Each structure stands twice: as C-alpha cells, then as structure tokens.
Amino acid sequence: MEITQILFWFLSVLAVFGALMMVTSKNPVYSVLWLIVVFFAISGHYILLNAQFLAIVNIIVYAGAIMVLFLFVIMLMNLNAETEPQKNKWLKIAGVVAGCSLMLVFVAALRQSDELLKAPVSMGGETGLIKTLGKTLFTDYVLPFEISSVLFLSAMVGAVVIGKKGD
Amino acid sequence: MLELFFLQSNPASTVAKAVNDSSNYFPIGIQILFAVGFVAVMMVLTHLLGPKRPTAQKLENFESGIEIHGNARQPMAVKYFLVAILFVLFDVEVIFFYPYAVNFKELGWSGFVAVLMFVGFFLCGFYYIIKKGALTWED
Numbered sequence: 001m002e003i004t005q006i007l008f009w010f011l012s013v014l015a016v017f018g019a020l021m022m023v024t025s026k027n028p029v030y031s032v033l034w035l036i037v038v039f040f041a042i043s044g045h046y047i048l049l050n051a052q053f054l055a056i057v058n059i060i061v062y063a064g065a066i067m068v069l070f071l072f073v074i075m076l077m078n079l080n081a082e083t084e085p086q087k088n089k090w091l092k093i094a095g096v097v098a099g100c101s102l103m104l105v106f107v108a109a110l111r112q113s114d115e116l117l118k119a120p121v122s123m124g125g126e127t128g129l130i131k132t133l134g135k136t137l138f139t140d141y142v143l144p145f146e147i148s149s150v151l152f153l154s155a156m157v158g159a160v161v162i163g164k165k166g167d
Numbered sequence: 168m169l170e171l172f173f174l175q176s177n178p179a180s181t182v183a184k185a186v187n188d189s190s191n192y193f194p195i196g197i198q199i200l201f202a203v204g205f206v207a208v209m210m211v212l213t214h215l216l217g218p219k220r221p222t223a224q225k226l227e228n229f230e231s232g233i234e235i236h237g238n239a240r241q242p243m244a245v246k247y248f249l250v251a252i253l254f255v256l257f258d259v260e261v262i263f264f265y266p267y268a269v270n271f272k273e274l275g276w277s278g279f280v281a282v283l284m285f286v287g288f289f290l291c292g293f294y295y296i297i298k299k300g301a302l303t304w305e306d
Contacts, residue, residue: 047189047192048189050188050189052189052192053265053266056265057262060258060262061255061258061259061262064258065251065254065255065258065259066255068251068254068255069248069251069252069255072243072247072248072251073248075242075243075247076242076243076245076248077242130265130266130269131266131269131270133266134265134266134267134269134270134274135270135273135274137263137266138266138267138270138274138277138278138281138282139274139277139278142277142281145263145281145285146281146284146285146288149260149284149285149288149289150288152256152259152260152288152289152292153288153289153291153292155252155256156253156256156292156295156296157292157295159249159252159253159256159301160249160295160296160299160301163245163246163248163249163252163301164249164299164300164301
C-alpha cells in the first residue's frame, strides 16, 4: 500500500470512530473533545486532497472558534445530573426517521457516483491552494465575497439584538 | 479509484509539486505525532510509576487552600456567549485576509478596493457593537 492510502484509511477510521464516540458519550464535554478529533481527521483529509486552505480554515474556525461556542453552550445549560431532561418517546422516533431520511439521501447520492467517475474533471493538484483560491475569489467571485460581508454584518446585529435584551 | 481523489499523486500536476505539495506537511504531521505522543507517554508513565497513597484530604479538589462550597456546574452568564459569537465572526473575517495577502501584488487596486469594502462592512458592524455597548462587561 502506498503511504497516501495508509494515511487515508487511518484518517477515515479515526474520523468515523471519533464521530461514533461523540454521539454515544454521555458527558457532553467528552462529546466536544471527540468532535475536535473528528475535525482534525477531516483536516488531514483536506491536506491529502491538496486543499490546504480548507484544512487550515477547518482547524482555525471549526476546531478553534466553533468549539468554543459549543463549550459555552454546554456551560450555559444546567449540567447537574438530576436535572437531565427526560427524552420524549416521540422525539426519539422523530430522530430515527430524520436520520434514516438523511441516510437515504446519502445512499442516493453515492449511487450516482459511478456515472460521475466515468468523466472525472481533473484540474490538477493546485486547485485547492491558497494562491489559486485567492485569485478566483477576488476576480470572478468578488460580488459573493462582498455579499458575504453583508451576511456577517447581519449576523453581528442579530447576535447583539438577541444577546443584549436589556435595552 | 482512490488515485483519482489524491490529486497530489497525479502525474499531470508536476508543476505544483515542487512548491506546494501535501508532502510538505510531513514535518507538521511528525510534530503533531510527537506532541501528542509525548503528552500521552508522560501521562501514562506518571500514572504507572508514581506512588499512590490517597487520603481524603489529597483527593479533595484544590482551591488555593480555601474550603470548597457550592457547585461548579452553575449556568453561566449569556454575556460570554455574545463575546464568543462576535469572536467567531471576526475570526472568519481574518480567514479572508490570507488568500488576499498571498495575491496582494497581482490583484492590484481592484482587489484592494474589494477588501476595503469588505472591511468597511465589518467596521460598520464593529461601530454598531461598540455603540450598543455589547462588549461592555458591567451593565
């Protein structure tokens, strides 16, 4: 086996194992820690795909910032064992139905992958590099880039309006 | 089939290979492996080698010599969450600077204007946050 393939299988196993542990662990703080493992494994996959910008962004934004948010959410809740909310039976059934629907969508999407593999679009190994991405972002996609800043502005206003209820 | 996805092993892309290849990340991988391995080995070794004579006093949580009272699992103030959300937004703003910095000279004035507008929108948001007093800690 090539070293890339060994890395690929190692990272895949790590990601799936981390995701399973995240879902099944009882303590929400452990769930967050396992989620960080999943993020790092996915970043490794990005590097294998030569999408280095995505890998770094995934670590900085998701493992760095979004995880802090998750931890704050966990700390905002009351975590004493006796106040653990009892799960509704109908809620569980709804969760199973929703999960199965998502699975169905994934399987349906994967079934088409054979046709897509027949005509692969190879753009060389430098598609995901920061230089290429920046060139495309600031020439062809300037307008969506500016619109995203409006989106951030609205997110800021929303956070302040919701979080600052007093006045 | 897998070779299709690993673009860096694609023989067509020999140009990029010299400068920016995934194999450049090999030292970083070694470093992460070493860091994690060092921590894990140290923790396991101290657990195995250190003597354990637990007493009730030793097993207490250490709080600078003050006796423990209350519960650590209190719900926190929502103020922390607001600061964290604003941090995430400005963090994402910084992310967009990396591709611009790499292409700074090639993009010229048009890129500069685009980034200036982007930062301008963020400054509007920042002004709003400051004016609303979202970052003042004391109410």
